[in-house]
Amino acid sequence: MTKKDEKNLQQVLDKIASMDEPRRGVMRRVHEVIVAAAPELKPRIWYGMPAYAKSASTPALISLRNDELMNLSLTEKAAIEPAGGRDGLLSPSAWYLEDLDEATEARIGEIVRAAVR
Template identity: 35%
Template sequence: MSGTDSTYEGFTAEERAAMKEHARELKTAARRTSRADKAAEAERDVLAKIAEMGDSDRIMAERVHAVVTATAPALAPKLWYGMPAYALDGKIVCFFQSAAKFKARYATLGFNDPARLDEGAMWATGFALTEVTPEVEARIAALVERAVN
């Protein structure tokens, strides 16, 4: 950082907690034996994480999970930094971040590099969610389908 009046405070408590959660996720995944066991356990982990969320986040995460898994069955649900995420060939394509996780005013549906959402020289990779309506579900389905094709 430059300037004399700005100081780096380090990671927030929420960011540190997410990193610790990710380390636990990696250790848990490494202990699982077969590929089928890993997939089934990973989905159970995602559903359990969603169930822990507060009402608004939980309802949106359940809908996002249903839309993503129905639209792109090739995406494997897994936890990623304590968030429900969906991977293709082990690489996270998209994820749901609850509003409560980082004390934000909205939840986020995010897409990582493997998502094929390229549109010219600039495109969105994160979308704020305050509610998952049928129209939002249709948009999520279209984004996910585009991301994996």
């Protein structure tokens, strides 16, 4: 890990640490799930939000928001494909959450792995 990667990771951890509970704990766990699902991603701050990219100098693929609802989203640089079926050409790219359970953590892992293909 480069010094820049270490600095960026610390900024992401600091951003998450500045959140109020219980969101801080949820976002910390989402961060852990993302890093475990795609260890090649580099955490960094992107537009003031925790985000994850292939390198410190490439656009973010995944971001986290802590607004009225917490949000996991994919950027246009992620591997996004149309959903098909009833959703036709719509591409799923954002998910809102209030808490985590095993199924949600597993789904986040799937989303992250698909985004970095």
